[in-house]
Amino acid sequence: MEKKIYILTLLITLCLTTSVFSQEETTNPNPSISEQFDIAYDKANNYQDYKVIKKSVFLSLKKNTQDSLTTLKRTLKEKLAILDKNDEETNLLKNEITTLKSELEIVNNEKKSVSFFGTLISKTTYAFIMWGIVIVLALLLGVFIYKFRNSNSITSESRKALEILEAEYEEHRRNSIEREQKVRRQLQDEINKNRESKK
Structure with a gap:
């Protein structure tokens, strides 16, 4: 009888565990880093005041974190390159504006003045x-x-x-x-x- 209770308990635990894992996997196919930390924390076993995480979960979390950081760095570099390009274009436009202003001032001075004996x-x-x-x-x-x-x-x-x-x-x-x-x-x-x- 004890054996039956043990098998029954094992089956119930197995069913509950698979249903929990299937729910976690179907809820969000691409969880954020914060959500992945929460999932790892929830899946971790308790040992006294500590949480014990499986190596596979830790390595997966590490890989996902590194991928996210790499993606963020790449995105940051792209944004910085765009900002540098925009700064260069802004500087070019400022130079063009300065040139146009000086040319406009020269033209206005020429309009306001007349050449008289070369002066x-x-x-x-x-x-x-x-x-x-x-x-x-x-x-x-x-x-x-x-x-x-x-x-x-x-x-x-x-x-x-x-x-x-x-x-x-x-x-x-x-x-x-x-x-x-x-x-x-x-x-x-x-x-x-x-x-x-x-x-």
Whole structure:
């Protein structure tokens, strides 16, 4: 009878153990490391205050932990490589932005300035210079026109004076010729009178 109880107890224990193992295996086919530690702890036998783990469970847990660490390291390296690549791209973009800003500043300065005799000067200064030149040229033109009109009026007055002088000279010459002719006639008349009186 004792044998029967022992066999019956053994069968019940065996059935319960297989059902527990089958439940654990079917619940999660890929348990996390933390869950694997929990499973190993649950499967471990008690010895005084200690838990005794089977070598196969320990080795499986060790292998899974190492695989997880390797995967994590690989993932970390990939993420770090992506971060480095992103940092490089960010630095390149920052350099491009700096270059574009300096080029934009150069273009804006060129827009705001004009090349004048090979020198870049601001448009405001250029406008002042150009308006200064225009004003100086206008003043010179005004002075030139004033002098021209002044000399033109002097010339016309001189011409009028010359015409008057020429007219007076012509009048004087005619008068002189007439006087000379009168004097010659008188002289001729006197000569003729003297000849007649000598005869």
